[in-house]
Amino acid sequence: MQVLKQFWRQITVAVVFIGLVAGFVVLLATNNTATVNIANVNIRQGPGMSYAIADSTTKGTKVHIMKRKNNWLYVRYADHKFGWIASWLVNEHNTQLTRTTKISEATIVLDPGHGGSDSGALSSQGKMEKTYTLKVAQAVAKKLRAAGAHVVMTRDTDTYVGLSARPAIANKLHADAFISFHFDSSPEKNQASGITTYYYHKSTSLTLAKDLSNDASTLPIQSKGVDFGDFLVIRDNSVPAVLMELGYINDKADFKTISSAKYPNEVAHAVYAGLSTYFANQ
Numbered sequence: 001m002q003v004l005k006q007f008w009r010q011i012t013v014a015v016v017f018i019g020l021v022a023g024f025v026v027l028l029a030t031n032n033t034a035t036v037n038i039a040n041v042n043i044r045q046g047p048g049m050s051y052a053i054a055d056s057t058t059k060g061t062k063v064h065i066m067k068r069k070n071n072w073l074y075v076r077y078a079d080h081k082f083g084w085i086a087s088w089l090v091n092e093h094n095t096q097l098t099r100t101t102k103i104s105e106a107t108i109v110l111d112p113g114h115g116g117s118d119s120g121a122l123s124s125q126g127k128m129e130k131t132y133t134l135k136v137a138q139a140v141a142k143k144l145r146a147a148g149a150h151v152v153m154t155r156d157t158d159t160y161v162g163l164s165a166r167p168a169i170a171n172k173l174h175a176d177a178f179i180s181f182h183f184d185s186s187p188e189k190n191q192a193s194g195i196t197t198y199y200y201h202k203s204t205s206l207t208l209a210k211d212l213s214n215d216a217s218t219l220p221i222q223s224k225g226v227d228f229g230d231f232l233v234i235r236d237n238s239v240p241a242v243l244m245e246l247g248y249i250n251d252k253a254d255f256k257t258i259s260s261a262k263y264p265n266e267v268a269h270a271v272y273a274g275l276s277t278y279f280a281n282q
Helices: 002-031 131-145 165-173 202-216 252-256 263-279
Strands: 033-036 042-044 053-056 061-069 072-077 081-086 106-110 152-155 177-184 195-199 223-228 241-250
Touching: 042 072, 061 081, 061 241, 106 131, 106 165, 131 152, 131 177, 131 263, 177 263, 195 202, 202 223, 202 241, 202 263, 241 252, 252 263
Parallel strands: 106 152, 106 177, 177 241, 195 223
Antiparallel strands: 033 061, 042 053, 042 081, 061 072, 072 081, 195 241
């Protein structure tokens, strides 16, 4: 009888152990499974837009997450297929996107110039550049996120961020584009007007600058085109990077536009159009 009791005790322990292991496996599988709720999301050969497209998903595709890198997921799908997919395009991020766009796979760093103790340039009325760079960047971020892009801001409040920290964010993320927003200022008020898009590294950034500048020509302030600029935030960037001076803050006519409620959204539409052209040709 004692032997029988011991036998059943061992069986019970074994069953409980197997149940716990099975539960853990199910939990692990659940936590590493996601659903792609958008049609035609690219599966790439590596973790980024620069890698070749290997396949695309259909809406509702289940993917099993094997590992993560640079906000991309290495997944198994359709039983025995493998590849990389942008993490923000699967349901673990609860995306509300219904269709992919030309920028859906892009990681874009937006840099509102100045902030905190660094006011930037001043208007004739003493209004601070930092206020308007943040408004523009927030409007652009909203527009790009609605199109599915992974957007990172170097600051999203009125805080100070050191110059070297700004390109470091883009470099660490291996971002697909970096855009720094500023407003220009002339030595004397009402001496200059216009928008200029600057690049530093010709090989990586000139095309991006041209595409953004082309669509900046639709803005109410005249675009002066593209120019070389030795600015640290684009010089120390290893990713495609530009700095946009979106008008002269100490010019009366420019500032009237800069300070208007609609200008940030107008810039957002222009930047979105420029980025769409840029990524469509990559």
